[in-house]
Each structure stands twice: as C-alpha cells, then as structure tokens.
Amino acid sequence: MTESDSFFETPSPTKYKGIWSWLITMDHKRIALMYLFVILFWFFGALILGLLIRTELMSVGRTIMGAQTYNALFTLHGVIMIFLFIIPAIPAIFGNFLLPIQIGADDVFFPKLNLLSWYLYILGSLFAVSSLFFGGPPDTGWTFYVPFSVSTKTNVSATLTAAFILGMSSMLTGLNFITTIHRMRAKGMRWLQIPLFTWSLYATAWVQLLATPILSITLLLVLFERIFAIGLFDASKGGDPILYQHLFWMYSHPAVYIMILPGMGVISEIIPVFSRKSIFGYKAIVASSMAIAIAGSLVWAHHMFTSGMSDVAVFVFSLLTFIVAIPSAVKVFSWISTMYKGSILMTPPLLFSLGFIYLFSVGGLTGLVLGSAGTDIHVHDTHFVVAHFHFVMFGGTGFAFFAALHFWWPKIFGRMYDFKKAYVAATMIIVGFIFHYLPMFILGIMGLPRRYYDYMPKFETGNMLAGIGGYILIAGIALMFFNLFASFKNKRDAEADPWGGTTLEWTVPSPPPLHNFIAPPEIKDYPYDFSDVIKKFKAESTG
Template structure:
C-alpha cells in the first residue's frame, strides 16, 4: 500500500496570497449593464439575482401575512371577504414555501458561497445555474397568471379532490408553475452535488469541507431525490384537472390519500431542503464568532445526511387524520421521533462550540442565538405533534401553524438572516450599521414570539387553522399575534433600510472583517470574477482557529494540475514563499 500512497501524493508549490483590502477589479465591476447581468453565468451574480427575487417574494408574501393577521383582528369580518381570505393564505403559504424558503439559502446564499468555499472558480454547470434562475422566474409568472384566472384557494398543499374539482383554471396554472419551479430546484441540486464532488481545490478533503458545504450537500441530495416526485405528482394532478384520469378521484376508483402520500413524499423532505442549509450557516457563523473550532465536526456533518435520509421516511405524519391505515400511522409516528436525534445532536454541538469560546455578539451571531432559541422550541413542538395520539387533537390547529413557523421562520429565516449579515460584506464589499443590525435582531425576536407563542396556546385550546372566523375566547390571542406581526414587519423594514443604506454609503469592508478561517474570506471583498486570483491550497480545516492566519492564505505558486481524486497536500511538502 505504501507504493500506492506515494503515487497518490502530488507535490504542490505553494505561496502566500494575502487578499487585498482594496480590490480594483471585482465581479461587480467586471461587466456592467443590465444585459451583462441577465446573461451572466457567474455564480456570484446569479446568487445575487436569486437573492433579489427571493427578497421580492418574501416581501410580497410577508405583506399578505400582515393582511391576514389584520383580518384576524376581530372574530368576524374585519376588512376582507372570506373567499379572498382563503386565497390570501393559500398564496402566502405557496409563495413562502416554493418561492422563498426552498430557493432562499441554497440558490441565493449557497450559490454565492459554495464555489468560494470549495476554492472553485464557478459551479460545475454555470449555464444550467443561470437556466435554473430563469426557470424560477418562469414558474413565478405562471403563479401570477393563475391569480388572473380566479386564483386558487386550496391551501398550499393542493389536496385532492378539492383541488381537482373546484376552480380548476387557477389551480392548473399554479400547479404548472410549481412543476416548472421544481426543475429550478433540481438543477441547483444537481449542480451542487457535481461541484462538491469534482471541483474542490487541492487539499479540500471530505474531512476539511466546511459544514455549510456538508449541509448544502445533504440538501442537494434531498432536492434530487424528492423534487421529481413532486413533479410527477403535480403532473398527475394537472391531468386530473384537465381530463379526470381518476387516479386521485374516489368516484372513479382512485384514491385522494395517494395524492397526499406523493405530495408529502416531496414536501416533507422539502422542509429539510429549507432547514438543513440553514444548519450549515449556523455552523459557519457560530465558529467564526466564538473563535473556536467547531465541536463535533463529523457529528454535525453526518447528522445532516442522517436528517436527509430519515426525513424521507416520515412523510405520513402529515396524514395521521387522513384515513391512512393504522399500521402506517404507527410506523410514521415512531420514525418521526427518530428525526429528533440528529437534530438534537446538532443543537448540542453548537452549544458546546460556544462553551469557552470568545463570543463576539455581532449581528450574525445574534441571529444565531435567535435561531437556537426559536428552532429548539419549533423542534420540540414537532416531537409533540409527531406523537400519534397528541396529533389527533392538535392536527390542523394553530398549534401546527405555530410549530412550522417556529421551524421555518424561526429556523430557516433566522439562519438566512444570519448568513445574509455574515456574508454581506463579502457579497457587496460594504459594512452595514452594526447597531441597527443588532436592534433589528432583537426586534425580530420580540416580534416573532409575540406573534407565534399565543398561537400555540390557542391551538392547544382548539382554534383550527385556516379559519376566517373564530369564537370570542380566542380574540386576545389573535390580537396579540397581530400586534407581533406588525413588530416583525417593522423589524424587516429596518433590516432592509440598514442593508440598502450600506450599499449607498456603507463603510468599505475589509477582505476578512470577522477574522474567519473560512476559505471564502481569503478572497477580496467583493471577490474577483474568478473568486481567487490563485488556486487556493488548503492544509487546515475551515475551523482551525488555533492556527495562524497565514496558513490559510496558501495558493498554488505555479499553475499545476492539482484537481482530481487525489489531491493530498501535506504540510511538509509545501513551501512558503
């Protein structure tokens, strides 16, 4: 074996490249004009375009949420009709899930960061990457067409037989939109898996992959395995709508519960598509601002994969009251508890990372703490809901609504905000106002809990979700919740103001404002068109805060074919210039 091993070692000439703090040539100045942006294949620009689109839909769907909460201020009608209300909550859910949460972290932040963390110049298939963005836009257009065609009020889950009977035109358009959107997700996943496997810079072994990459890897696997099932489900639903093929129609011998199986075979793993990349961001931010090696690297890395795998086997917990067999419900309930284990492992490791770290309470770190609190509540209430007998009582109540908002908003969106504030200097080359950033984080924490904690209580007392009216005893909870939602709205406006202001007259960001050991910070802010002006060589893990910075700024001294399956770089073989 010794012979084989020496054969696999490549000697690389490396030298130190300290990124300049005042880059003259960046990806933002590389090519200008609208057309250059629209046809760019640069992963960084595509990431920014995704970010813009996601922010747009988030604002839209958030606005709808405020409208819904306003309507719920009084037990009866406040200002919109019941039918409009049904359409609004459907639109809010569908947009948040398909247009915001699914693409938010992987396609927007992931696109920007992933090749940089791998030391690659771009993702493996840059043109597919651009195509995925346009497919996303195209899918969005279909949703708007649907709105012009009576809209849809089925809830974001499009359950049959209602979705295949009532109000077809709008449902057909929006489901086709979701079908198209799925391809955008598939392309991103395919791209990421290939990039992670084939485009790692010399020295990035699987054990030195940043945890963000591990998380994106797990996410991509889910995207690739689950999204096609959504596509075929939606296609069957459309056929059901267009010509009653009967597979989901009980009147023709079909089975509506089968639709739910198919739908949740995608949509349950899809919640992991939303949350797992968030885990990656948390791991990055928490080490950077604790200045400490991550606790339990492999535990965090592999628990992402474990979540991805177990996440495929628990979809039936959405269907405990749908009439599926009691054998299936029991098995699903048991498997649901299992998902808690890898998630618990992650939380434990993050908290252990904080232990004896030198914690710096910058804005991204504040969001991480918000995440830890909210997501833990969301996770625990998820276990509650996963218990079969409890779920029979809580199913389709506000308890469920509160639970998934704690997970999706308290989890994914907080991670997204942490990541956004963390990488903002890298993306734009500008620093935002730290004080405003901290204020917004605190406001979000307050607003969020004011909005959603009361929903747990009224849900447990029996307030059903998606209802337009409610009985008087719930008034106080609904009104508190509505007030909270306005606080949230204000907080998001502050974030928007803060970030936009930084673009206009923000301080110039240094290459590595947080003193991170991550590879993406070894490039200039904003990075060069090719990310690095050299091929980086990695001899330490991304969290080795006990190592001096210069060992993280190594690059190839002479151009060399260092890629491939076998780029072992050992310290004694490297020369420092």
C-alpha cells in the same frame, strides 16, 4: 488588489455591458445576486400577504376582507413563501455565491445550467402570479389536497404549473451543487475538509434531486385530473384521494429538510467564527446532516395521522419521526458546546444565530407533540401546527437567512452596515416573532383549527396578540433591510476577513474578483482551525 477588479466590475462573459452583463452572465456570484434580488421581492410580497391574513384574524367576523379573498391569500402566502422564498433562499443565493469559493473552485460545474435555473425560477414565479389575473387565484392551500383542488373553479392549474417549473429549477440547482462538490474541490481538499455550510448544501442537494421529481409528477397528475378527469384520486372511479396525500408529502416532508438543512449549515459557520473556536463535533454535524437527509425522507405520513390510513402506518411513521429528531438535537448541542470556553464576540450575525437556536429548538420540541400519535390527533390541522412550522421555518430558516445576510454582506458587497440599527431590528424581530407565534400554540391546544376565516369569541384575545406581534415583527424586518440597504451609501472598504473566519471565502477580497482566487488556495488540514486567526489578531493588537 484594486476596487475595479471585483466581480462587480468584471462581467463574465466580458463582452456584455450594463443589464446584459447580468442577465446572460455565467458568473455564479452574479447569478447569486440576481437570485437575491428576485427572492427578496417575493419575500416582501408574501410577508405583506401574511400580515393581511393576521390583520383579518385580529377580530371576530369580517375585518378587512371576505372569506374567498382570505382563502386565496393564505394559499398565495404559502405557495410564495415555500416555493419562491424558503426553498431557494439560502441555497440559490448564499449557496451559489459561496459554495464554489468554500471549496476553492472558480465557479459551479455547469454555469449555463445555473443561469437556466434562474430563468426557470422567473418563469415559475410568473406562472404563480398569473392566476391573479386569469381565472382567479387558487383557494386550495399550498397543499392542493384532492378532491377539492380538482373540483374548485379557481385557476389552480396555473399554480400547479408554477410549482412544477420551480421544482425543475430546484432540481437543477441540486444537480449542479452535487457535481460541483464532487468534481471541483481544490486539490488537497478531502471530504472531511469541506466546510459545514457546503456539507449542508450537499445533503440538501441530494434531497432536492431525489424528492422533487415525485412532486412534479404528482402535480402533473392533479393537472390531468382537472383536465381529463381520469379518476386517479376519485373513489367513485376506483381511485384514492389518500394516495395524493402520500405522494404530496413524499416530497413535501423531505422538502422541509431542503428548507432547514442549509440554515443549519449557516449557523454551523457563524457560531465558530464569533466564538473563535472550532466547531464542536465536526464529524457528528456532517453525519447528522446526512442522517437528516436520509431519515427525513422516510417520515412523510406523519402529516396523515388523521387521514384514515392504517394504525400500523401510524405506528411506523410516528416511530421514525422521533428518530429523525435526534440528529437535529445533536446539532443544537454541538452549537452550544462550541461556545463553551470560546472567546465570544457579540455581532448581529451571532445575535440572529442565537435567535435561531432558541426559536428552532421551540419549533423542534413542539414537533415532538405532533410526532406523537395520540397528541397529534388533537392538535393536527389547528393553529398549533401553524405555530410549529413557523417556528421551524421562520424562526429556523428565516433567522438563518437573516444571519447569513449579516454575516456575508461585507463579503458580497464589500460594505459594512450599522451595528446599532441591526441590533434594534434583530430584537424587534425576535420579540415580535414570539408575540406573533406563541399565542398560536395556545389557540391550537384550545381547539382553533387552521385556515379558519372566522372563529368563536373565546379565540379573539390570542388572535389579537398575534396580530400585534405580527406588526412588531414586520417593523423589525423593515428596519433590518433598511439598515442593510443603507450600507450602499458607505465606502466599499470591508476587509477580506472582517470577522476572523477560517473558511476559504475569507481569504479572497471583499467583494471577490471574477475568478475567485488569484493564486491556488491553500487548503487547511482542518477547516475550523483558528490558531492562525488568533495569531493574526494577537499580532494586530500588540503591533
């Protein structure tokens, strides 16, 4: 295989050159990289917004900005991070690149739709920032709670439209993945031979497809309210503001699982490879992914224990919330058992994965405090919640994203990065992360509400610490990306299988050729059978 045969050198369709060979490509790998490019852009932007917020909070009173700016910043930080980064990051980048290869397919089922999803993403992101220049950025928080979102003068409409369009993009990606998995698996690959990353994308895709329309409609309703004031959510006209919260969380809680499930899939791939040992309890992990997707759709109102809804509803949603904790716990136990009696090689992707397990566990366990009705009342809408969901979303999905970058980087670009810098960066990120978010748990229990521009002096120490942690965290992330980008200077000489993986993406060259497989792939009876890998490496070390 020569270098010039990779998908970087063979555009699809072949007649286009240069930028057009990207902008109108049908190749799932090129679309994945276009997503990588724009998603990282927004991720960096929202990181800076987050750092500005925490800098403002480092001391009592005004530090660097006024209250209105602060309110706009946390809204934009939330909207961008959720709709433009966490939801699409792993499915749109790594899912697009790897899902077809993992199931032995040439591309996704609807390549044109795939490209359309990317353009919808771009359109949505433009709408999201348009409010900065027209009518003032939204100041509602990413939750757009009525009646405030209906009455505020800022340009909430543009942001709502953005979220609507981004929802379309997300749905189409989900539809594409489901169809691809059903219709395009290589001959001989039955359901229980599908790799766990693809399984997690399958579970995610169903949630994307079924839950996103609810959000889309809800956001349209708020737009209608803003323009025509029909009174759906206005009590004085016979409407109900709590209805909005139900509709919003009916999507937005399942969306949390849209965000975390692909991350869990990433970890389920990485741990076995570096333990050189089969994943522990393959079927249980598959089942727990589907269980999370289903049960996770039934717990939305645990965001609303203080909303004034009935006590019966509190009972039901609290109970269901504890049930949905179980499949996540099962996954954590499975990952740790995978390492038992393995042959573990420390690498940057594994270090990020271990960081994931620890931080995600903290996030999951503190979720129990929020799922329990009596304790939730105290910590609801305080910094405790902020810490909890950042542990899950950033310590979880964010770390899985970093792990995936380091794991599949040589596959995607054919280049290896420097390990030493990657370790330093990962350590800085983990230490900075803990310093950043741990104080928020304590601040929350002490009673500091979230979305507060200013606070009482007794909360200053915690906020100061969190701010310092934030700077360490951002410095670590900067170093990590610097190190990854620096690999572009290296020769493109990564092996097809640098780690010793068992899934199909490691059987094709790095980077893969346009049509992924030169010969029809050979499907293993069990996707995590390491006996061939062990033989191969033994032969290499003795011969």
